[in-house]
Amino acid sequence: MAAFKKFWKNANFRLKFGLIVTIFFFILGFIVYYIPHINPFTFSTYDKGLGASGAHPLGTTSQGQDVFWLLIEAIHNSLAIGLIVAAIGTVVGVFVGLLSGFAGGALDRTLMIITDTFVVIPSLPILILMTSLMKGNATVILMALTLAMFAWAWPSRQIRSMSLTIKERDFIHTARFSGEGTVQIVVTEILPYALTWSLSNFMNATLSAIGSESSLAVLGLSPGNLVSLGNMINWARQYNAIFNKQWLWIGSPIVATVILFIGLFMLITGYNDYLSMKRGR
């Protein structure tokens, strides 16, 4: 508790804001989500196109779904996709990057050529290709795996160059002279460096994965049964919620996406500033 108090005192405004927003969304997506409720995807559960009321804080859709619970489910799934993609991307990225940076030689070159290939292949067309051709039942996991295909290459490149620079630093040489093995050096000296970077990369990857999923959804290519923020926007668009002025329906996933994105983003930049400030001390 004291540690947290200290952290909170030192944290800048953005970090605080980002943290609050992110925690708020996690509560919505992973705690509120588990409050028992009717499956929000089912059509004609309620009357159609209702406005906001006590029973339906955000009204209902044109298919008679409750917007509030649909939104909670969408936040849950979008966050889940984002987290899975970010986790895979970061873990694979850090692993490949470290391996390549420290092994050097032929292994390094091979790994980097493969990594570069994934960096140069344009991701959106391939994602469109994958999702449009993916056989049917794309679940949260499958969707996340597809998105993760492109999430590891960039971090692994960054981590590699990071480890190359770190490798040349004095303290590594010192460690080496004092007889530490490579693995030990990686774990004790380099991983901490990579980890702080990875944390901010993790948040960034979460953000971009949610973004990619919503782009695909807006193109009509996200799985039809996946309640995600992007799909929710797309459904509302398909039922012409914009011009029919069903603002709560179209607006709530948009506002949620924007706030979630800004929150996550503030968290990243605030966190980076916080780190650099801490280092400065």
Add this chain to the structure above:
Amino acid sequence: MKFKTFFLQRVLAWALTIWIGVTFIFFIPRMFPSSPVESMIAQMTSRMGNLQPEQVQALQKQLSIQFGLEGSLWEQYVSFLWNGLLHFDFGPSLMSYPEPVGNIIGTYLPYTLFLSLFSTLVAWLLGNFIGLLAGFRKNARSSKILEGIAICIYPIPYFLVALVLQILFCFVWRVFPLQANIKLSADFATWFGSLVWASILPAISLLLLGTGWWIISMKSLAGTTAEEDFVMFARYRGLSEATIGRSYVLRNSILTQITALAMSLGGVFGGSIMTEIIFGYPGVGTLIQNAILQADYNMILGTITISIVAISTATLIVDLVYPFIDPRIRYS
């Protein structure tokens, strides 16, 4: 000597990257359950009502011969490597048969390039300029405001920004036409005028998001550099802030940004899909999307191969030129 080895190694890696990339692109569409022949027949069925079985069989045979899909996968692959990769001849578009893919891309590519290069470069310059100011003069109010704006806009999903712009400027205020109308057959001035006019709104949408990213990344780079010892020393030496900003901070942070620019230049193909769809702007992005949806193998290969070659070449050039800009880097 050292440069030569580095050069050769780098070029070899470049060639390998492209090869792996296009091989990937060649096999992926063919591994999935979709075929241009069935796609074509389905289109005809949905228009003309149920075709008769004999008609369907006849079409299946005829189309696979026409589309060059009758050989084995391996034969198709070899012929693609030879014609497509080495001669940039991707064969006819299957959906716009028999128009060659090369011709179609040639017609649309300039528009994508015009819009994307222009907006990417402007965003880069603008973003770096603001980012430099924000990072260097961390506590000035103007830099804080600019950065705040960037942070609020950058995370907004692109299609939202584009949609809002379109609704406001084309529908509510009716400043711009709803669909880009580029007068290609008119004289040069009219054509160029209509091109610029059609590009303004898409460009603004791209700038809004692009600039935000560059501000943010430049700011953090400049911020880090500004805290480095040599900047402190420069301050102690009494150099003016402008000189420090220009000769120390900018020069040191811009290198990273140049690499990032090269990477993003290559990304213009994929990135333009949403822009083109929403603003009805002609370009390669729409080609890619339609090709994928209709399983037009040749068009998919053509557009994505060009994109892959462009990005890898851009990074290759940057890597080769880098040491000339930054003497600290050695070829290694």
Add this chain to the structure above:
Amino acid sequence: MKKRSIALLLAVALLFTMVLSACGGESNSSSQGSSSEAGTSSAAGNESSSEAGGESSAESSEAGTGNKAAAGITTEVGTPREDTLIVECQSSTDCAGQFNTYMTGTGTGFGIHQLMSAHLWEMQTAKGHQYGEVVESAESNDDFTEWTIKVRQGIKWSDGEDLNADDVVFTFNMIKENDNIGANSYTNMYIDKVEKVDDYTVKFTMTEPFPRLDQCFGITVWGCDWRIVPEHIYSTVGDVTQFKDEQPVVAGPYTVDQYDPLGSWILYKLRDDWQQSTLGVVGAAEFGYTADQVPPKYVWFRYLGDSTTKQMAMVNNEVDVLCEMTLEELQAMTEMNDKIGAWMNEFPYANADDPGAKGIVFNCGLGAPYDNADFRWGICLALDIDALSENIFSGAGRAAPIPLLNNTNVMQELYTIPMTEWLENFELDLGDGTKFKPYDTGYAERMAQKLGYEGTEEEKINTFGAGWWKHDEEAATKLLNKAGLEKVDGKWQYEGKPFTFEMSYIADSEFQVGRGVQAAFNQLQAFGFDCTITSKSSSTWSVDDTNGNYQIAGYWPSGGNYLKDIYRPFTGFDNTLIQPVGQNSQGGYGGRWNNQRVTDILHEMANLSPEKDEDKCYELATEMLQEFVKDMPVINFLSGTKFVPTNSTYWQGYPCADDPYDGPWWWWSCFKYMLPKFTAVEG
């Protein structure tokens, strides 16, 4: 409340920052580029801004210039708006300037077949009758192996040459000789020889008895692949499949005036001698059009992108007719611009006569339980059509009870209503010794009451259909039990294992079927089926369909549109064509439904003439439809329901429910025959 204010705040912030950076972007770009360049761009900008905004500014100053509502307005392509009908085209083209429809990639629907092509037979969908366009009359010998057709006299090509037997003979021989033409193999399969008898007579020698020349080589829906080309042009071309035909010589009433080299629009101009075109000659003969019924001078076909853009364009009067929108989009548009209407100006708005009743299909090739009629009927009775229809288009649309039959107005009158007695007496054996009569004629009345629709009995039946199937979960449960399924703890099981299936629909088109499947999925899930739902791209679906790689899918294999003879659309249901799942169905029905009686009927009908053996054909067709009902191979929800918006600010006379001279099919080749009815609105 709180969320709302946040949304408002954000919107304001978004706007503010946009304007800010827009200014930033512009100032930067002008300082960036050379000054002269910036100068041109702004000048050109002003010029086209006056053009884009032209319509609104000109409206105020119209008084002196003329008496048309559109007087003084110039379109973006430089034509007077009062002379220009603007039509939406659903896709752009990558090969602009290519007007030869015998090249596969040509965008035939981009006004080419609507305005320029000439076909042998054309379709009148409102009356359900096919008439000769280039053909004046056709006669066959007794066993249908030879057809002699008379070519209509008086039609001239746009360069003044006569259209005669030479052109017809040349066109067919061209198709037969070029294996790069799509229709080549099929033509060769059935047509042995095409010869000229005299200048206006052509003899077709068939390879086998062929009683349906007009249905197979003429138009029944949309268009067809046999378009007559001018012999005097095409015979001089080396390879007709590489000939772009950039300045086409046509028999239709319009020629190409300008086109966008980037493929987003084509401007067509009425021929000065349009009275000698197909429209002039055939229009007078078949529709009684007179010389003073002049079609619009210009027709501008343009591609308008996504549905948001389409709506904005129509609300701003920048397009006169759109092809297809959803109910919600139509309602939003009419709210913003009261000149916008559709087939009907009030609920249900839509025309329900589009070919293609949308519903769900079962892949019978998968074996049990999909190949079991009890299973399929069980699913059918578990569905609630009232709710389905409400979820699809808020209740708009005509219920289509008979599986595989498109319940167009013509078909409902010809088959569904006459079959009412049989349908009402039709019984299902529930397997526990009880019988169940599933047909329900109360649908129209219920919907009319629920939606507040007022009209005569006849209008209600036309609007909502003659009936559908009852929603009866008890009977459904019994049927499913009979098919070997069991409900354990509220979940269905088959052979002791949880029974799951996947329902799919096509993602990038056809809202009607997509919404239908989503709603059906919801209902079946609530009924205890542990099913999943997925959307497939159309290219994936086309392969999955033909290979039988699905369980239950939203699709429209239905047929029988406007003609009494319904043999042709069902030829794929012949069980001798069935291929194993996993192999290409080669034109056979992808759902692999096997019914011997249907096959026998099809074989019998194949050699009957729809004209000479009309009664026999009708009798067999009715029996075939009864087989469909007994077996329920697909479940049709609603007949093809199309919301085709029209804007009467500048043009009027569109076909509509009050004046149904034709269906609202702007994308079909019959569009040209509606144009004399279109007149500019007086201001």
